Amino acid sequence: MTETTLPISHPNSPNLDPVFRIRGLSKVYEMGAVKVHALRGVDLDIFESQFVVLLGASGSGKSTLLNILGGLDVPTSGEVHYCGQLLTSFSDAALTRYRRENVGFVFQFYNLIPSLTASENVSLVTEIVDDPLAPDEALRLVNLYERRHHYPAQLSGGEQQRVAIARAIAKRPKVLLCDEPTGALDVKTGIVVLQAIEQVNQELGTSTIVITHNAVIAEIADWVISLSDGQVSGVRMNSHKRHATEVSW
């Protein structure tokens, strides 16, 4: 494992534009009289097809960073460029369009619509974007084709999370953002879910950012970015990237 310094350059083709170019990103929450600095001047570049794990303890600012990258939150200062566009200048409607067309989300608690079946949950997304994957195909990718007609209440946690992944990737997003995707799962199912994410990253080439506080999961990433107290405390490339099946916690 080698430690590198910022900014991260693309490992293979350094001339390519990064998917995300983050400069001087700060976020201050004002909670009454108290100011909480969630991010304090983050600089990062994230390139296409990379599998990045954002590692940090609770309160380190990793969720804030993910939310800003996902267009759910806006920074107090600093800039985020997405594929050359200044994401931080986007209007609310533009952010909605950005999420709709470019971002796949996977949540800690799956957030499936309970009144729709697995296949319908995926279709919900494929209906509103151009050139999606077929819902069945997306479900096959996560090995849930057989259970496509089941409602969320009839699926296990791991299965629900895999449906959520299918839903996220069905739109062929440029980036896949996963917020503690295994946080609510046991080890065995967690690994199955990680496998699915890994597979998507490899087969579809989707840039993937996973946030976790679980250091073990970092072993399956190309790059591991550590955050603490709102700052990047370390960036390292996994020279020996492991498969999801090889880790355990």
Add this chain to the structure above:
Amino acid sequence: MISALDRKLIRDLWHIRGQALAICAVIGAGVSMFTMAMTAMVSLIDSKDSYYDRYRFADVFAHVKRAPRSMESRIQAIPGIAQVELRIVVDVTLSVESLARPVTGRLISIPEDRQPNLNSVYLRQGRWIEPNRTGEVLVAESFALAHELRVGDRITAVINGRFQRLKIVGIALSPEYVIEIAPGSLLPDTEQFGVFWMGQSQLEAAYDMKQSFNHVSAKLLRGANEPEVLRKLDDLLERFGSRGAYGRLNHVSDQFVSDEIRQLQATAIVAPSIFLFVASFLLNIVVSRIVGLQREQIAALKAFGYTNWQIVLHYFKLVLLITIVGTLIGAVSGIWLGKSLTIMYARFYKFPIFHFRVETWILLLVTALSVGAALLGTWVTLRRAAKLPPAEAMRPEPPAQYRSTLVERIGIARFLPHVVRMILRKLERSLFKTLMNCSGIALAVASLILGSFSLDAVNFMMDFMFRLSQRQDATLTFVEPAHVSVVHDVRHLPGVLQCEPFRSVPVRLRNGHRHRRCGIMGLAEENELYRIFADNELEVKPPPDGLLLSDKLAQLLNVGVGTEVEVEVLEGKQRRLHLPVAAIIREFSGTNAYMNLEALNRWMGEGPLASGVFVKSDEAKRPEFYAKVKETPRIAGITDKTAMLQSFERTIAENLLVMRGFNILFAAVIAFGVVYNATRISLSEQSRDLATLRVIGFTRYEVSAILLGELAIITAVALPVGCLIGYVFAAVATLGLDTELYRIPLVISPQTYANAIATVIVATIVSGLIVRRKIDELDLVSVLKTKD
């Protein structure tokens, strides 16, 4: 010091303030209607009873042609009669300076030196008549007001064919004429008809009725058998040309007041029932949601040692607070409305004193009713909250179970977008809630229809009566029946375009043990001015023989077409005859019978006579026509249709419009309350799903469509159901108003349906939009982390 739990209560309430206010409004509307109707009713009953009592309003009445005063002792001797008053009552034509057309006056004899024994007169202004002063009269207040008559003014009357100047010495009221309605008229018209009181000896002299009378009033002893008294009175007076004795039940003025009281009673029962039902269900939904969201809190409270009862009490306090605030708002506005209504009554009904009083028991009763309804609506939920085992409550509620909806299972919905499927599944899953929301909105539509249809019905009735059936402009009635050739004389009056004679004869119709007093009106064969219609609105011509009976009369006598009825003439030679019923006709007022004029005259055997003439006249020449009529002493009365319709528009229609305004307001409150709550709860239940959709790229518009789509479906289903319920409500209401005096047809115009639907849709959209704004406030970040 407020306990911590109570502080939680206040904050919980603040959190749901929008919904709490909406429920308050629904409760308030119900309480308001109840308080208004009850206070106005109690005031009306109070004013009526004390007036009747103090001014000795009689219990039974009878008109005769002429009878000697010596009959008094025999009438007095009828068991059950406490006191008798014999009078002369005559209708005359009056000429008032302020009006071109002649009007009808009713002269009632009173003793010159004292109040009559019964039906006393309340002197509002001026003085009592003085003995031996010719032409002094008291005039009823409403007529005086309508013509701006003051004490000292004079008017001209045609008394027994002679013109006489009458001097007004006092303005008065009588319990007999709380509302003044001209003979043969259905509606009060203070311009066209006025009551006067005149010295007995003068009327005796004018009508050559020394020691005679033509009207009996009697007060009954407590517990007297009224039907028996009426029968005995009839037996006694039959040979004096009695037109039949009747009780207060058939006394027009009292009937009007009693009908009003009955309607207030109905309002006090129906409207609050609807509102409190809706409110109790809304409370149930809100409390269920709160209890569902606060499972962990309930568990924690129990873990700390709070008892089940304390938990129930805690949530019940929330319900109680909403209910009490709603009741308070309703009571205050209800008292105000009741007072306004009473003031309106005081203008319409003439009582010496109209006191408005708010009875404590009404307020206590309405509070008990609203709290009871609230408790009934939420009890099951409150019990469930109390019974929740702490350990189970600590766990989040199990995930929602969904399955394909009925529409999908039968395969129709295969092509529905997923958003629609989401909505349908949610609606079907919480079927009870969906049904209740539906019925809430439907009830709003129904109560709008119920509140508005009376105007349609009355318009239809007026149209039927005065544009379709009675097409004359005026009806002239003669002092005594005249030879039918009088038509030619009338035709020569200025401006007369068309005229037709009629004859009316008081009769008693009998079928077995059923009998009714009514009038038979003989109509000319080629009648065009006064037409009669069958149920299907086909015109019916009076046949050469046989009777035409109004539907109500036929129902009362239990006869159909072809049945023979016994006809007993109550004037002149008192003949008896059997006649078949030729047809049943449609009428909305009174119980009338008709026949061919020639046949009637042939049968009466008094020659070709007419009691009066229907006239159609040129409007431009009306003043000359009236002037001529005023000069003709043989004309006892004239009914002016246009004036009657105008007077109707002024009084009844105006009141109906005011009531309709309130109905619209209150129904909108229901619609708003139901829709706002339904949407608010739905948003609360789905906020996580909706936020997720926003995160994965759905626009605000698309997410709103999911929330409001549910509302749209519920409303769309509720509207036709509401129209149907409204129709049923209206049908029940017309049944309740079906009296011998008048019937309200069940007519609901498309306009009324459209207005009801539009009002509810507007209320739905407004409340939907208010909730929709909350979608913009969805916290996209926080819902992703927590599981609710």
